[in-house]
Amino acid sequence: MAAKRDPFWERIHPILGEAMRAAPEEAWPRPAHRGDGPVPQLSGRDQLALALGLCERAAPLVAGERAPFDEAVAGARAYADGKLGRDAYRQLSALADRLRDRRPREEPYEVARGAVAAARSLAKGGASANDVQKFTRLAAAALVKALGSDGDAVAALLDALDRAIVTRELAALMAERAVTPGAPVVEVHYRGRGDAAKVPGLFLVALEGAGCYGLFVKLKTRWQWLEGGRDEVMASVPDAHFDRAAAALRP
Numbered sequence: 001m002a003a004k005r006d007p008f009w010e011r012i013h014p015i016l017g018e019a020m021r022a023a024p025e026e027a028w029p030r031p032a033h034r035g036d037g038p039v040p041q042l043s044g045r046d047q048l049a050l051a052l053g054l055c056e057r058a059a060p061l062v063a064g065e066r067a068p069f070d071e072a073v074a075g076a077r078a079y080a081d082g083k084l085g086r087d088a089y090r091q092l093s094a095l096a097d098r099l100r101d102r103r104p105r106e107e108p109y110e111v112a113r114g115a116v117a118a119a120r121s122l123a124k125g126g127a128s129a130n131d132v133q134k135f136t137r138l139a140a141a142a143l144v145k146a147l148g149s150d151g152d153a154v155a156a157l158l159d160a161l162d163r164a165i166v167t168r169e170l171a172a173l174m175a176e177r178a179v180t181p182g183a184p185v186v187e188v189h190y191r192g193r194g195d196a197a198k199v200p201g202l203f204l205v206a207l208e209g210a211g212c213y214g215l216f217v218k219l220k221t222r223w224q225w226l227e228g229g230r231d232e233v234m235a236s237v238p239d240a241h242f243d244r245a246a247a248a249l250r251p
Helices: 013-019 044-061 066-082 085-100 108-125 126-147 149-176 229-236 239-249
Strands: 187-193 202-207 213-219 221-229
Touching: 013 126, 013 187, 013 213, 044 066, 044 108, 044 126, 066 085, 066 108, 085 108, 108 126, 108 187, 108 229, 126 149, 149 187, 149 213, 187 239, 202 239, 221 229, 229 239
Parallel strands: none
Antiparallel strands: 187 202, 202 213, 213 221
16 A cells, blocks of 8 residues: 655655754744745756755764865766767766765765766756756765764755755746846745646746836736835735735735
8 A cells, every 4th residue: 555645745846854853853944935836846957966965964974074165066066067978978987986985974074975986877867857856865964974963064065955956947947938027036935836836926026226126927828027115016916815915925
């Protein structure tokens, strides 16, 4: 008999979920993914970018030899930046083999090894691209464990990871529709459900600059982007989302 699925975890992206499972419950972001939207959808490259972001947070925690960590991160980043060319899979495989034989194996090093494995899977292509998420999940859990009993640091990590997930999802949706905000998005305050099962219907965001906000909302069959002051943007939030969106903006 199949195990009963937990609806709580079913609406959380697996990378964030893996990190949350390794953390105390009081450190979890609430609500996860900034609202009641569906599980965020991320490309393999966006998930690799998350792994590299985890490496940046792991770097100060490296207590021993830095060379293996730095070599791993440099290799994964070189692939993400398109610098390894057609031979990327072979180069990353060789890097993974070298790292496998080196010590130590403390959690910060495992974060970097996870990034290399994610890059290698993406470079191989085909069905192995699905492993990008698996290795990024392992990197996320390793970083939580590396932070140990520092509850504030763990909570900050989970919040930053959640922010990166929803911000990258939003950027991909906007890029698909050739929408360019007038200023960079610095925070997703609220992400609400829509009519489609796998796509959220609304993002309420803060833009770079004091008092600047944006609203990316699907009305019927079309997406619309609006930006302006807080009151101006909130006036365009649909009634079904208004109370939760307003609550998300409160200090």
